Amino acid sequence: MIEKKVVSKLEKIVGKGAVLTSKEDLHAYSYDGTTTWAHMPDVVVLTTTTEQVSRILKLANEKRIPVTPRGAGTNVSGGSIPIKGGIVLCTTRMNKILDINKTNFTATVEPGVVLQDFNMALAKQGLFYPPDPQSFLSCTMGGTVAENAGGPYCVKYGVTKQYVLGLEVVLANGYIMKLGGVTVKNRTGYELIMLFTGSEGTLGVITKITLRLLPMPPASKTVMAVFDDMAVGGEAVSNIMASGVVPAKVEFVDNFVLRRIEEMTPMGLPVDAKALLLIQSDGSPAAVEAETKQIVDMLKKGGAKEIKVAKDAKEAAMYWKMRSAGFAATFGAAHTVMAEDVTVPRDKLPEFIHKLDEISRRTGFFISYLGHAGDGNLHPSIFTDIRKKKEFARAQKTMEEIFLAALSLGGVLSGEHGIGLEKQRFLKRAMDPIALNLMIKIKGVLDPNHILNPGKIWEEERV
C-alpha cells in the first residue's frame, strides 16, 4: 500500500484527476497483452509534461517506490505490468506531435502519441515511418522505442532503433537528459540513445522522441501464395531474398491462424492452405512491377500451390488486415497462450520449421505459428491453461525446447517483443554472462535504487 501522503504529493504534481487510486482503476492497469501475468499497481499517474515526470521520479526515488512506465499497455512481454506494485506512470496523455519536418525527414513526438495517429499525420505529407508493430492502432510511440519494436516492414526497413535520432529521457533521480539531435549522422560520444531504445522502461522514462522519416513509397503490390508445406514456403522466401529481391514485407500464417481469422471475419481466404505467404513489394511503379514479377516467378519455382497478385489496394488491404488480426486470432484461442518471439537466421527458417514440427509431435502440444518469414522472426504459440498446473508446466518445458532449437540454429530469444517477464527465465542461456553482468551494472549506475520497472528483463537473485 502506498502512503496517503505520497498520493497527495502526486496529486499536487499532476492534478487530482490524473491520479487514479480506486480498485477498479488499478485493476485496469494490472495487465498488458500477455495472458500469463497480472499485478495491480498502488496508484496510476497520468502525466502531461516532462517536468511532471521528473518530479514524480524524484519523489519515487526518495521514497523507493517502484515506478512502471506505461504507454497503451499493448506489449506482449509483460513489460508494462507493475509486478512490484507502486506507481504506474502512464504517458498516454502526452500525445502531441510536436514537429514534422518534410525537408529534413524528421519528426518529434511526445511518447503517448499513438503510432497510427502518427502514421496518419505523416501520410498527409507524403511521409513514411516504417516500423509497424501489429499493435499500431493502439501502441504508443514511447512504448515502441522502449521495446525497440519491429513489424512486417522491418525486413526491408529495419526496426525502431534504426530511426531514433534523438531522445529526451527522465532518469530515476528526476534528471532530464537530452540525447542525440535531429541529424541522421551524429558521432558525439557513446550511442546512448541505443541504450534507452529497447530498455523496456528500466533505465529511464522517455518523454520526447525525434525520429528519422522516409518518403512514402509511391507504389506497392501484394502477392499472396499458398503452400502445402510450411517448410517449403520458408525455403521459397529464402530463395527470393537470395535472388537479390528485398520485399517490403514477407509474412506468413499457418493453417490454424488462417482458419481462426476466417472464422472471426469471413473474407474468403483459402482455408485449406497449410501455409499462406504474403509478400509486398514497394518503391517506384516500374521497380514494383519488375520485383513483383520476379517474386511470382520464384514462388512458382518454389512450389507454391496458388499465387494471387492483389488486383488493387483494397484487396491488398484485406490481406494485410488479415495478417494484423493474426495475433488476436492466436491470443483469443485459449485461456493461456504462450507466444514466442524467437528469431533465426533467414536461411535456417526451413530447418527451424522442421524442428518445430518434431517438437510438436514429441510433446503432443499443437504449435501454431505466424510471423515475419522475411527476417526469420517467427511467433510460435502454444495453447494451454495456466490453471492446470501439470499441463502448464509441460507447456513451459515445450517452449523451452522451441527456444533451445532456435538458439542451436544461431537464433535469438526475442526478435521484437523484448524480454520483460515473459522470457526472463531464458535470458541467462541466451546471453553472454559477461554481457548480462554489464547490463545489470549499467542498471545499477542509472537506477541505483532499482525503482524503474523493477523485476523485469533478468531474474532477480533469490536471497
Next chain:
Amino acid sequence: MPKTREDRYEQIKRFEADLSQCMKCGFCTFWCPIYQEEQVESSVARGKNMMIRGLLEGDLEYTEEFAERLNKCTLCMLCTANCPAKANIPNVIVAARADTVRARGLKFPYNIIYRWLLPRRTLFGNIVRFASWFQGIFLPKTEGTIRHLSLFLSALGKGRNIPQIAPKFLRQMVPVVNKPPAGVKTRMKVGYFIGCMTDFAFPELGKHIIEFLTRNGVEVWVPRGQGCCGAPVFRGAGDFETGRKMADANVKAFEDFDYVVTDCATCASSLKEYASFLADTPQRKKAYTSFGSKVEEISQFLVDVLKLPPSAYKPSPAARGKKVTWHDPCHLSRHLGITSQPRQIIKSIPTVEFIEMPNADRCCGMAGTFSLYYYDLSKKIADKKMASVKSTGADIVVSSCPGCEIQLIDGVVRNKLPVKVMHIMELLA
C-alpha cells in the same frame, strides 16, 4: 438482493463468450470515443471487460466506482465493429449494468420514477404537471402507458441547446388509423412506433412521416398501447425488470401488424434487442424475437420493403438545392447494419447534393443517459463530429435518430455553424 455468486452475475454470464473473447490487444482504444478524450484504461472496452472479469473472479465488487465506470460508455459499438476478435463488449456492459442494478438497486431519480412512481398512476399524472420542478426532468403526460423520461431534456439545466417541448404531442394530433388518400391504392398496413422524441419534441416530423407513407399507399396505424422503447431503462440504466414491462406492452400493442415502422434508430435497435437482453422465459424469447423481426427503421422500410422508385423522393422546400451530409447513428449503422439505404434515398432526391463527411459513422456522443451524466465529455465527442460536418461545407446534416439530432443541434449552435439539422424524412416532400 441476489445472494449467490451465480445469481449475482446472472446477466453477465449470459454473455460470457464475449467476455472471454477479448485478448487485450487494445485496438479498441483507437476507436473508442471516450478513450480518445480521456486516454484512461477504464473508459475503453478492454478495461471495462477486464474489470467485469475482475468482478467474476471476486477481485472487484459492485461499488459506486464500478457502476460509474460502467455507465461511461456510449454503447456505440465502434470497438466491436473494429475488434479483430469481434468481442461484443457493449453487450457485456449492458448485462453488467443490469446485474449492478439488481445488486445495488437503482440510483436516484430512477428508483423513484421506475419503481415507486410508475405503478401509482394517479400520483404519477399529478407529478407530471410539475415536471420541471422535479430535478429538471421532464415527465411527459402519457395515456396509461410507460414513457421514458426524455433524459436528453433533463440536461436542460446544464446549458444544452434543446428543442422546445411541443405544445401538443404527436399522439394527441393524429388518429389511430391513417388511410391512404382517395385514389391511392392501399399496398400494406403498418404499425407506426413513435419514439419519445418525435412524440414530445418533433410531432410535425411524425405527422409528415404518416402523410408521406399514406401518400405512398401505406395504411399507418398508431396503436395507443405503445410506450417508450425502453432504451434508457434497460440499456442505459440496466433496469431489465422495468424494461420487460415496457417490452411486453409494445409487443402487445403491435401484435396485429406485420411491420412496425419507426423513425428513430435507437428505438429500432432497442425493439430488436428485446430478445437478446430481456427474454427471461421461453415465451418472452419467442414473442420478442418475432416482434423484433417486424421492426423496420424508416429508411430501411422505404428502400427494402416498400421499394419506392427514385421518383418517389422529391425534395421538401427546405431541402431543395441544398448540400446535404449524413450522420450514421450508431444504433442504425453498427447495431442494425443499415448504412446504404439512407444514402440511397438522399442521392435520389433531385436538386439535393449529397456529400459524404469524414468519419460519418463515428458516435456523436449523445447516448441518452450517458450524456446526462457526462455532458462535458459528450460535448467534446460532438465537437469532433462538428468538425467533420464543417469540412463538407454542407447546408444540412441529416440523420435518422432524434437522439442524435438533439446532440447535433446542440453542437451546431455551440460551434456557430451555418448548418441545419434535420431528420432524413424532412428532406422529402
